[in-house]
Amino acid sequence: MEGTFIEKLTYSLGVSVVAMLIVFAVLVILMYIIKFQSFIFAKTTKKAKNEKSDESTQVVVAESVEEFEEIDIQDDSEIVAAIMGALALEFGTSLEGLNIRSIKRVSNSKWNNLR
Known part of the structure; x- marks a missing residue:
């Protein structure tokens, strides 16, 4: 060029x-x-x-309850496992789909009357 x-x-x-x-x-x-x-x-x-x-349903129990009873438990992994198993059966999901952030005992619950 x-x-x-x-x-x-x-x-x-x-x-x-x-x-x-x-x-x-x-x-x-x-x-x-x-x-x-x-x-x-x-x-x-x-x-x-x-x-x-x-599948990943989050459960909130007793939001309006103001009084909580604290219990000192040494090994609470069995209780958490039982609660997660019951929730998995109730909602029909797997355990991986549940996310429990905290568990607190409530004084005025229907479960207290079952004892």
Whole structure:
């Protein structure tokens, strides 16, 4: 390619601009492909979350009760295991789906009358 410096500069700038436009267009196309995929996978994720939320039911017992009786128990792992087993049977889920954060004895409970 023979020509003046200005002609070479103009040609190289034109090639650079065309290359940048191609790269920009490909990036925009990729952006829309990713958005479309996230739209498709959002539906399947919502279904999976709904099924998973049914399994991971959190139980809150006696929120409105103000008085709690504290009991000092040396080995409470058996009690926690029994409570988790009863809750798993009640809700029909597996033990992995349950998350018990705290267990407190309540003084005015229906269970106290069963003794």
